[in-house]
Amino acid sequence: MIFFESTTFWSKILGVTKPKRDKSFGNxxxxxxxxxxxxxxxxxxxxxxxxxxxxxxxxxxxxxxxxxxxxxxxxxxxxxxxxxxxxxxxxxxxxxxxxxxxxxxxxxxxxxxxxxxxxxxRPKLLEQFPSAVPLEKGNYTITSNYGIRIHPISEKEKKHYGIDLATARGKYVYASASGTILNILYSKKGYGTHIIIKHRFGFITLYGHLEKVLVQKGQIVKQHEIIGTVGSTGSSTGYHLHYEILKNKNKIDPKPSFNLKKDVYTHLIKTSTIKGGAE
Missing domain, CATH: 1.20.1270 (Substrate Binding Domain Of Dnak; Chain:A; Domain 2)
Incomplete structure (x- = not known):
């Protein structure tokens, strides 16, 4: 008892007070x-x-x-x-x-x-997401489509998540839609030197095995703007562009996007010609 009384006494002298309890959990x-x-x-x-x-x-x-x-x-x-x-x-x-x-x-x-x-x-909308081939028209050959294939190096069956476009070394590579350069990566294997671009509506594109990179990370590019040149870096057996499209973080077949813009504008030109002829 004496101990507790003395403790209380010194607490008052030194100004030590008991910690206040937290307020109750109110409405x-x-x-x-x-x-x-x-x-x-x-x-x-x-x-x-x-x-x-x-x-x-x-x-x-x-x-x-x-x-x-x-x-x-x-x-x-x-x-x-x-x-x-x-x-x-x-x-x-x-x-x-x-x-x-x-x-x-x-x-x-x-x-x-x-x-x-x-x-x-509203054809301008086609500039905001991948709707064109990232190489010059008629200047490439599709050597490997999206899907299951025999890998040219490992010779094992493996899914190919993009499309391979064979063309001459140094040919220009173009952005398939307007966007921002998300990343520029260099590796001895895999995609080699490659560029990743972020577009609107959850689209991302990847351009692999490049020889030269002509853009910088964070740069805003327009559709059809030159971003690099074709090479054979990384795991590659020849000069080509490996091209991928990701939609909402999932890799999808890029081929349906190749003629999207071309078909719309071809229709517009034909319609305009018909109307012009009729008048």
């Missing part, structure tokens, strides 16, 4: 805690594979509907030109409200067909 704190839990649950459910797949299906159905309506509008023989144009403008506006989210959602190029008619009105 505000509880409400905030529950809000955080609900937000976490919403995020998990919203990004679950089933919900994401269903969301993409629903958006695709909507985009297909607008695409069909747009085609019908163009083929319309209505005498009321003003009404037809107003409907077309409304359809284009409706598509534009969904387009960014749709392009981020799609896993590959198989969904681009829902935008064919729309892209004829």
């Amino acid at each position: 505000k704190e509880l409400a905030y805690f529950l809000f955080l839990i609900l937000m976490c649950l919403f995020y998990i459910i919203w990004h679950s594979p089933y919900v994401s797949t269903q969301r993409l299906k629903d958006t695709t159905v909507t985009m297909d509907f607008y695409e069909e309506r747009l085609k019908l509008n163009l083929e319309s023989s209505s005498m009321d030109v003003d009404l037809t144009e107003r409907e077309r403008d409304q359809l284009l506006l409706a598509i534009e409200e969904l387009i960014v989210g749709f392009l981020y959602q799609i896993p590959d190029y198989s969904y681009i067909s829902s935008l064919e008619t729309y892209l004829q009105y």
